[in-house]
Amino acid sequence: MSTTLPATHRGSLPAMVRIEAIRFLRHPLLLIGVLAAYGVEAWLILADSPTATDGEQYAVDLLSQPIIPAFFIGLTSLVVAARLTRSTEVAVEAMATAPGTEARRTLAVAGACVVPLVAGLGWLAEVLVLITVHPPHPHELWFGTVNDVYVWSILLALGPVACLGGALLGILVGRWLSFPGAPAVAVVLLVLLTMVGQLPYAYSEQGNLRVWVPWAMFHTGTMSDGKAWEGIPGYAQALVPGNPAAYLGYALALCALAVVGAVWHDRSARTVRLRLLAWGLVALAVALYLLAAFTGFEQMLVSEPLPLAA
Template identity: 35%
Template sequence: MPTSTASPLRSLALLEARRYARHPLFLVGLGLLLLATVASALQDPVPADLLTQPLVPAMTLGVFGLVVAARLTRSAQDSLDTLGASPVPERTRTAALLLACLVPAAVGLVWTVFTLLWYAANRPSPDAWWYDTLPARDVVGYLLAAGAVASYGGPVLGVVVARWLRWAGAPIVAAVGLIAVTIAGQGIIEPLRTVRTVMPWTHWYGGDNGAGADYYYQGDPSWWLAYTLCLCGLGALAALCHDRTARTRGLVLCAAVLAAAAVATTTLAMVAGPQETRLSPATLHPEQVG
């Protein structure tokens, strides 16, 4: 019995993963990510803005992935509507799509590991800003959340949008809305800086003050990492819940626990760690050395 239950999911997940990996928009995003990463790695002097780097995979894998996953979900559903009833329940097909979203997540994780190792081996300056200003766990936590997790969360949102909204333009509107909300909630608006951790993507770095010192926003990136993982879990459950037969007591309980965990972790991301915008010691950036 366990084998017969797992086999359709495994087969569908592999099929959807291949479809995802071959999708033109994913390939375009992957190409842009590789181009930006190689250009940054070969740049001389080495760029010192490590904490702004996750914006690239978040966009090329996360936002692009929202549209990719939504289109894959919609195309599969349209095919089934044409053929008639499917022998595989919707919850299994949705689970397969959610597993296929691990394709961009894996790329985002590889990018994060490479970026951390590259900057560790090619430090921008002897006392590079983030190395001596922020704890390593904060830097790693932020890059994992803003790079790797965002590469999964965007596609998951795409599955949710395609399952619950029948309008063909919904994925594009959702992607534009996600970008707009993120811009407003990344810390550039000072009154919203404390509560920005409720955003699915935000910043911990606010640029430099023109004199070699850098701004670092308040809060705890490690707790924000936990929060973004909770959001991914809630998105997956929201997609599964579109199938009425999947709305079991266990799934509802799991959603309630994840929701409570999301509230707790985003609150901890706000109140833990420094509670003011920090300014690093003044250090000449490579670009300022002439």
């Protein structure tokens, strides 16, 4: 006679999400990443804002700073989500019982990824508060000099959505890769893909094609050494070609595809509906990529030089 307990095929998904969200929120690696992101941002604006010729300090390169939460929160969330996904399955194997199907457990961890998303939104709120202390210079590529929709799209796509995407990619890794160190390998490959996939040609005539990568930069940073570079005058900054609003949609489509890919690991979930959803998301991602690449900024949008003190 078997002593194995039957698996519970129906469970409260919201309850499962709450449990996984608490586990996510309490993970030390995520807490370290969030504190690092918030701390670095505070230091950049409060202690490292340059002084202009009028004697005032101004926050600069604000549209390049979403790399901070993407790095500290997004990448750590990838590792945390992968570990949570694997640990859930290890517990299931050890207890010979399961709170719902594998697909439902995957969706529960995916729902818990609201934690890094909220952490990313917290970073954005921090920026908006800190610039009341050191506001951006009128020449800064920011609200007032760039279309507001594009500014919000860059901030959201490369900040909070990148935090969400990193976590969802972690679930995908946790489902499909079980060898030791898989999350760390995924982090390294993701960083390399992001750099190699855009930096060699970002400032060329084909720079608009770079937006296929999961984290595509738009802001060049200020030429703070006073020297011109790639057609950008000294002390100026630029936005490279592309449509940030369409890219935001593309990034969200990639997030959805990561969830579908993780759910697909459960053979019992491979229904016609899931297949149609997957192909629909692929088509949507391709369409949004084309919009991001071939609409929006057709050429670099270059600012007026910022009057920074030498």
